Amino acid sequence: MLRVGLLLTPLVLVGLIPVSGITAEDSDAKALFEKRCSLCHPTSRPLGKTKSSEEWEKTVMRMKGYAGGRISDKDANIITVYLGEIRGK
Ligand code: HEC
Numbered sequence: 001m002l003r004v005g006l007l008l009t010p011l012v013l014v015g016l017i018p019v020s021g022i023t024a025e026d027s028d029a030k031a032l033f034e035k036r037c038s039l040c041h042p043t044s045r046p047l048g049k050t051k052s053s054e055e056w057e058k059t060v061m062r063m064k065g066y067a068g069g070r071i072s073d074k075d076a077n078i079i080t081v082y083l084g085e086i087r088g089k
Pocket of ligand 1: 036037039040046047049060061064071079083087
């Protein structure tokens with residue numbers, strides 16, 4: 001029993017990390033971006049652009065509009081911050 005408890009604890013801790021939302025690790029943001037932003041076009045479409053944070057926000061909100069509920073507010077925020085970091089100007 002003790003052994004099982006020791007094995008599960010790190011898994012629970014790892015599972016809790018994405019709950020922190022916008023401060024989610026880049027790898028989580030990247031995974032989310034790759035999932036949500038490849039629904040209609042390849043991710044090379046955004047990755048080929050450089051935009052200011054405001055421009056990324058506008059773009060992501062427009063994509064969210066197209067996606068009809070498949071991109072949540074929280075997803076949109078995380079992706080906007082992520083793109084501002086890796087493709088900002
Ligand atoms: C529901 C379909 C759909 C999803 C999901 C989607 N896109 Fe798009 N995207 C489009 C369409 C349609 C266009 C071309 C029309 C336009 O630019 O508004 C486009 C064009 C683009 C462009 C080029 C135009 C520009 O403003 O620079 C970028 C960048 C882009 N998408 C980024 C994203 C990002 C980032 C995500 C994830 C948050 C995303 N897209 C998710 C449909 C989608």
